[in-house]
Amino acid sequence: MTDSGSPAQHGGHHAIEAALGQGAQALFTLSGAHIFPLYDAAVGGVDAVKSAPDTRAAEMHGRLPLIDVRHEQTAVFAAEAVGKLSRIPGFAAVTAGPGVTNAISAITGAWMNGSPLVVIGGRAPNYRWGSGALQELDHVPLLAPVTKSATTIHDPSLVESGVRSAFELARSAHRGPVFVDIPMDVLFTPSVATAGNSSDETTKNRAISGDIDRAAELLAAASRPVLVIGSDVWAGDAVDAARRFVEAIGIPTIANGMGRGILSPDDPLLVTRARSTAFSDADLVIVAGAPLDFRLGYGTFGSKDGDGQPTTVLHLIDAPSHVAHHAAHAVPIIGDIGAALDELRTVVSAARADVEAWARRLSEIAREAWAADEEILTSDASPIHPARIYGELRTRIAEDDVVIGDGGDFVSFAGRFIEPGSPGCWLDPGPFGCLGTGPGYALGTHIARPGSRPWLLMGDGAAGFSLMDVDSLVRHRVPVTMVVGNNSGWGLERHPMRFLYGYDVIADLPPVAYDDVVRALGGAGETVSEAGEIGPALDRAREHDGPYLVNVLTDPEIAYPRSTTGI
Numbered sequence: 001m002t003d004s005g006s007p008a009q010h011g012g013h014h015a016i017e018a019a020l021g022q023g024a025q026a027l028f029t030l031s032g033a034h035i036f037p038l039y040d041a042a043v044g045g046v047d048a049v050k051s052a053p054d055t056r057a058a059e060m061h062g063r064l065p066l067i068d069v070r071h072e073q074t075a076v077f078a079a080e081a082v083g084k085l086s087r088i089p090g091f092a093a094v095t096a097g098p099g100v101t102n103a104i105s106a107i108t109g110a111w112m113n114g115s116p117l118v119v120i121g122g123r124a125p126n127y128r129w130g131s132g133a134l135q136e137l138d139h140v141p142l143l144a145p146v147t148k149s150a151t152t153i154h155d156p157s158l159v160e161s162g163v164r165s166a167f168e169l170a171r172s173a174h175r176g177p178v179f180v181d182i183p184m185d186v187l188f189t190p191s192v193a194t195a196g197n198s199s200d201e202t203t204k205n206r207a208i209s210g211d212i213d214r215a216a217e218l219l220a221a222a223s224r225p226v227l228v229i230g231s232d233v234w235a236g237d238a239v240d241a242a243r244r245f246v247e248a249i250g251i252p253t254i255a256n257g258m259g260r261g262i263l264s265p266d267d268p269l270l271v272t273r274a275r276s277t278a279f280s281d282a283d284l285v286i287v288a289g290a291p292l293d294f295r296l297g298y299g300t301f302g303s304k305d306g307d308g309q310p311t312t313v314l315h316l317i318d319a320p321s322h323v324a325h326h327a328a329h330a331v332p333i334i335g336d337i338g339a340a341l342d343e344l345r346t347v348v349s350a351a352r353a354d355v356e357a358w359a360r361r362l363s364e365i366a367r368e369a370w371a372a373d374e375e376i377l378t379s380d381a382s383p384i385h386p387a388r389i390y391g392e393l394r395t396r397i398a399e400d401d402v403v404i405g406d407g408g409d410f411v412s413f414a415g416r417f418i419e420p421g422s423p424g425c426w427l428d429p430g431p432f433g434c435l436g437t438g439p440g441y442a443l444g445t446h447i448a449r450p451g452s453r454p455w456l457l458m459g460d461g462a463a464g465f466s467l468m469d470v471d472s473l474v475r476h477r478v479p480v481t482m483v484v485g486n487n488s489g490w491g492l493e494r495h496p497m498r499f500l501y502g503y504d505v506i507a508d509l510p511p512v513a514y515d516d517v518v519r520a521l522g523g524a525g526e527t528v529s530e531a532g533e534i535g536p537a538l539d540r541a542r543e544h545d546g547p548y549l550v551n552v553l554t555d556p557e558i559a560y561p562r563s564t565t566g567i
């Protein structure tokens with residue numbers, strides 16, 4: 001007890017209490033002594049562990065579930081998926097030194113995706129600093145460029161407020177990862193938490209700024225407008241506002257990232273498959289909640305052989321940090337994206353014949369694109385055309401199933417052929433494009449959406465990065481269906497290299513039976529080499545209670561027909 005009457009507790013206790021107060025659902029981690037106090041607090045101490053029926057029950061049913069993995073990047077990918085799906089920052093802890101450096105790619109992905117995430121790093125003790133302690137590394141300068149904040153907490157009494165602030169910062173727009181490391185001696189030292197400032201986020205700030213009048217004029221004058229809905233429409237809880245906007249204006253819409261599924265796949269205004277005509281012929285492009293990056297031609301739309309003036313863009317973003325300075329023709333509207341869409345919606349009071357005709361034209365092009373793909377979606381070719389896998393998947397993926405993509409060409413096909421039926425059901429690695437996200441994203445989905453049965457679509461190359469974490473999926477009983485598009489190589493590198501040089505090197509991989517790997521780790525699976533066998537194999541996978549991998553041997557010669565390289 002202390003003078004204040006509160007018992008002094010170690011830093012792990014303060015950190016876990018802060019995380020619980022912020023709605024953390026689990027702590028993803030891989031063991032390291034530097035962060036033992038976090039584990040001690042998560043399970044509730046020695047008495048709780050001793051009285052639990054077994055270790056696993058102690059891990060799962062303490063104060064905060066502890067979800068352990070085989071590589072720190074999986075812990076952070078899992079936490080990122082929780083943040084993406086639940087909008088509450090995901091929570092991961094990694095040990096000092098290599099634990100933190102192993103986490104950096106995943107943290108960077110969350111940074112580029114604007115995903116709310118808190119990562120606590122262990123750190124060599126302060127009292128040894130500079131003497132060469134085990135894993136002594138100043139992580140902060142490494143993490144600063146890829147986080148909203150990267151700091152060290154040096155005072156045990158400030159751990160609670162420091163971790164609470166990390167959560168608050170991570171979930172405020174523009175969302176992103178926050179890193180905190182805590183020296184071992186600070187984390188192990190008992191103290192009483194000092195109250196810190198807490199931001200009151202109970203009322204949503206719907207303020208917007210920017211040249212709203214000009215935006216309204218542009219929309220009122222447009223006869224060929226197009227809307228792009230990106231991940232921050234989902235993250236910023238603007239799904240209903242986006243639907244209201246699309247319906248009121250009758251605006252043809254293209255969905256990106258977690259903006260996918262906001263419009264139903266049957267909605268004729270969803271014209272993602274007509275994006276090239278939409279972007280070249282539009283007279284106004286409204287981009288809501290997505291950066292003007294390579295995925296959107298850097299925000300330069302308009303006819304390639306026109307007068308050279310790019311089409312004006314209304315860029316609805318949630319923070320000044322996301323103004324696209326490289327696109328001078330973009331008009332930024334900054335603040336709550338739902339409020340901006342609601343404000344703009346009132347500009348057009350009645351359905352307009354010109355907009356309707358434009359939407360019909362794009363809808364028809366999108367319909368034709370689907371029809372043209374029917375041949376490959378139903379192809380019986382041997383070796384298997386990768387699109388045939390999607391022909392089988394499209395009738396099996398339920399409306400609210402979470403679909404995860406991790407790979408190159410195989411996942412580009414997924415983006416083309418899978419239209420999620422509900423918002424918040426699509427997880428791709430985003431613009432950082434880090435291979436290996438898949439198993440972690442599946443684990444995070446299991447926590448954020450208990451009872452869900454995610455689909456994990458992987459290239460064979462991608463699978464190699466983190467297939468060992470199928471062990472974690474087995475241990476945590478994640479009923480995930482994994483489908484590997486196994487083209488025996490790094491397809492998205494093989495074909496561009498051939499195009500540029502007339503040959504390819506270091507692009508071949510053996511036709512590994514990845515299902516054997518999964519079986520060895522306690523899951524199940526099978527290899528498929530004939531098109532007609534894909535559907536029944538997927539059905540067997542869905543019936544299986546646990547991780548199941550369908551390893552589909554596909555034609556290595558087929559490249560995804562790509563119009564952009566991202567450079």
Ligand SMILES: Cc1ncc(C[n+]2csc(CCOP(=O)(O)OP(=O)(O)O)c2C)c(N)n1
Pocket residue numbers: 406407408409410411433434435436458459460461462463485487489490491492493
């Ligand atoms: C961590 C990481 N390393 C390398 C790359 C470069 N890269 C992008 S796509 C790709 C090939 C992916 O191959 P695979 O997963 O088998 O999918 P495929 O293109 O063959 O369908 C590679 C190596 C990357 N994006 N991320």
Ligand SMILES: [Mg+2]
Pocket residue numbers: 459460461485486487488489490491
């Ligand atoms: Mg491949």
